[in-house]
Amino acid sequence: MKMGRLVLMKIEKEYLNLEDVYEIRIFDAAEVDFYNSTPHEFDIEDDPIQEFINNISDNVHIFIPHEDGKDFIIQYLSSNILETYNISQEDAKGRLLSKISPLCFYMLHDYLFEIYTNHSTKEMRIVYYDNQNELIKKITAKIVFYMERIFIIVSNVGGTIGNPAGMLDKTLDENQNSIMENLSQTGSYYIINGKYTWSQGIYNIINRNKEESDEQHNIVFDLAIPEDNYKVDKILSIPNKETSQCDEVIRIVDAEGILKLIEVTVYSYFDDKGVFIRQGWINVLTQRHGESSESIDFLLDGSKSSMKLAWLIEPLNKKLYSFSKGFYNLIEKDYGEYVHSREILNNIAEKEVVDELKKLADGDISKVDETLTYKVDGNPQNIKIVNLYIERFEYNNNVHSLGFLSDVTEEMLKKEQLIESNERQLVLIKELHHRVKNNLQIINSFLNLEKRAYKNNPELVIEHMQTRLTSLALLHEKTYNSPDFKNINLNECLTDQDVSTKKLVNSPMEIEFKTYVDENINVSIEVITPLLLIIDELTMIAIRNAFPDKTTLNKKIIKKVTMSDKDTVLLTFEEIGIGINDSKDITDVIGCEIIKSLTKQLDGTITSIKNENGIVYELVFPIEMMHTIH
Template sequence: MHIERHYRELEKIEEVRAYNISNINLFELVPQFQKPLKIPFCNIIKYVQSDVNMFIPIEDDKDFIVNRLGWNILQRGNIKLEDVEGRKLSECSPFFYEIFKEPFKEVIKTKKTKKMRIYYYVSNKIKTITNIHIIYDEGNIFLISDYNDELSNEKSLEEKKIEDDANKSTLIEYFSQTGSYYKTRNEYTWTPGIYNIINRTRESNDAFYNIIFDLVIPEDKPLVHELLNTMSPETDTYENIIRIKTRDGNIKYLDTYLYSKFDENGDEISHYGLFKDVSLDSHKHMTRPVDFMLNGFNQNTKLSLLIEPLSRRYEFSKGFYEMIEVSSEEYIHSIDIIDNIIEDDVRLNLLKLVKGEIDEFNEILTFKVNGDENNLKVCELFIERFKYGNNEHSIGFLTDITVMREKQQELMESNANKNILIKEVHHRVKNNLQVLNSFLNLERRAYADNPQKILDNMQARLSSLALLHEKTYNTSDFLNINLKDYLKDQDETLQGLFSAKNIHFESEIDENIHLSIEIITPLLLIVDELTMNAIKHAFPNPDMENKTIYKKIDFIDENTCEFILKDNGVGLESPEQLINHNLGWEIVKSLTKQLDGTIEIVDSEVGTEFRIVFPTRFEDPFENVNEEV
């Protein structure tokens, strides 16, 4: 760290320039010197826009006890108040002691307020500018800091980049019909997209009230009341759709997401809100994030993605309306559609899902199109109800398998030649690629800030499926595929993809394991997901030697296999580190379910180890087809 001091006579202010602050710790954990004193006007200080820091002079003003630090400086130091209060400043923060020891002594001696401006540099670029007022009152030193003052007129390249990014963000908000705000200490900061949504310009008092909630129509006021009574340290997120009426009389539907941060006392520190205009008359309707998922299914009239089918906020891809033969403009989302399902037990289970009695529905059903007994379609419907944060959501897939069932029956009755059967399997591979395309769209939303992760994940998945497709296209027996040959080729593919990371891939596969394409497809995708997870997290040190990802698959008995994948990396602090809110883990669980298998995280002295047990055979999908249809 290097510090330079200058006094600006014209402004009557001392400037301090601190360089290389990224190479130091702002605070250190040291023993408490004395109990902190009661802070005057503690509750009032919480609502002051600037940070208020309090110090007590000791040892003939040679050192100072930290009695209070403001929220911003604690955030920058990544430390809690109880870890620094009552400590000597020279011990718990030599960095700040070096900057303020002389200014503190000067203020104690003169009893006059001192102004300072501190420039913090990282890699010779200004990271932060802080304006300081130092006040001596009743034996205590108060340091008031403001992190929000404007910078000098001469803008650095970094400042210009920040300004350019802000302009890009404004443009994106305009085209996507979104806007957000940030509230701290009862003051709001609104992005330009908000004013585009409410169709007015910025006004001077917008910082002091919620300009969105003020426009909510009377019928939706209870939703706002629910929000205000819901946000707490236990429930820190909220999502719903509210309606507002703009000053020019337009009604708009806003998809609302709110998030709050709280301190250790349960007091709200900050509040973030994101609003998305989802009004039906919005000409930007197709730019919504959900459309990235829906578009992955729009070209397939036999396969439909169902977003929130159990909610009034439903979104369905085009294939759904093709299947029920009702246009999206005419369709009214209602539970009455269940009445067109022929099977009584299927209707009963679907109603249980709607009522929340079960969390998952996966059935094959016969659907009467528009109630017509002569127009029947056989469909496979999967819907899952799940919680994310504190909110319930649902997602599903509806597939028209009428033609596939008819083809199956024809194949069994006429003993069609093997080439037709191979084409049917390739059709399934095509469907797998379409599902991967939808995974891509899901990951674009989940990992929007890490596009390289999305590319790496999808490149590995697509390489494995391309290998599978190539081999099955040329094979004469797709029900007994040698697993060792596949994983050997997959290792070579992964080695090529990640050669720059110096990771060695080892496999030990029983050469007698032969599996059908129905099993190998999800198994290869599981290998991809777990391998990508290891590559991303197991070896944070790029200089680590002997980095290895090891796979082993062998028989437990003649009908069951065991798959082990482990690495020699840093390991997991706890299984929850991987399991909680991890899209990749959810994909692995889903693929394991396709295998009719079970997965567990195994305790390991070195690295991370996964164990999956799965059956070697499924029931032949083309057997007993006459009984099923």
């Protein structure tokens, strides 16, 4: 091969993380690009494994590392490759990969070298496209290092280089047919020049393995019971030189002695080359559901959600359908209770999905791939979310269909809950940042006020700031441990605030803090933030004015929080000490700015009353503010 051809050819390499496979994509390649006739260079002796591979596989290639992996000597190529290029094993053996196929060397060397160096294993896929970017061939392989050699084991080949793009569609149809025949009692055969070829589905029907003599006679009709031999004669007597069709229902006894009623459809036609072909399609009409459902569900065994998965064989055929157990579990009916008809569509909530399924059944579209809401027995209170896929296709001049269902109700609910939770967390985080910013602004404002009021007493300013910051830190801790910002337990917060305040007071044992809160009062962060700061201010006023003499005994601060009605909270703050001389107005006592501002923020009102023990402050505020987060 000339290297100029490599320049013209487009090659892409990529590691597909989700599939854990290395993919090479080749565009506009031809068979001549992959092989150069080159002289023999190395004598390679066969070893025992060579003989073993010769007898078991057409899809193994063996390479021997050369010059520490710089190149690779060919020991063995699969017979498929040899046939493709019309060469023998001796034409390839003992040649360097870089010379016999520069293109393959360019594509594979890095992977082969890594496997040789690390003694690892790689999954690989090579995909070929024509000059119109249409897929024409796909190869999947595993590359293994073993016995100082590199083994490339090809596990799947689809298409052929140079084939038209339609080859892919043909392959898909054959795959669909293979699935049907292996999961159901359906099979096909054809006869050319007196020799039969039988699909695997036929052997499933007659319950035996393939035998060499099967091409010589009709292995299905041989099992017909004597009473139905006249129908067999009718089928076999179709004129051999004209296009015709015959449909019959006959009874056979399979290899295990089971009587089966089968439907036989036979076609006779000439192919494009004028060769006469007789082709038959066979469906089992009896014992279908029980047997095929068991075989289908057997494939699903071992899956934790097997009862949430369902195979649908011929779902568009009211006579020949076969569904796995997962289907009956999903619709919550026993097999015997269910009658297959379009009536089941009435239980699907989405009208557009129902319309699609009707179009599919009528042949207007070829497939349906949807997620739908299924109402069990039409009950809107018992719904299931279901992934549905059904495809119809033609095979042997008949229309067939395959599909599956998957109950994803739990997964969808969890997904919705996760989305809601994530959205809520985003709102809460955003709001938390907003609150932190506001609280820092409040502290900054208080600091400016007190710097002016207590410019000769900086230690007092620091003490007040410590108290406020401690309360805000406590509040944020409670917020983190709360499921949201609107249900923070007030009793816990005030109790913890008392503990923190005691630690900040110079003589903590001289002042007794008592707090009483009505059970289960929960408030939002909008309420509790200014409330804690108001209590801090009142506490600092009491310590500074009501308890000036540290020798005074029985100093107490008592707080009571009660519900005055269903919407309003009453906080009573009582200091038991020597009191304040002038108590006619709370604003006169504390300089107005801080508590007045916080009370306004709380949408509340505060009053003070002088009694014989000290001063009682009463703060009334709504339990839920108009701008509370929901």
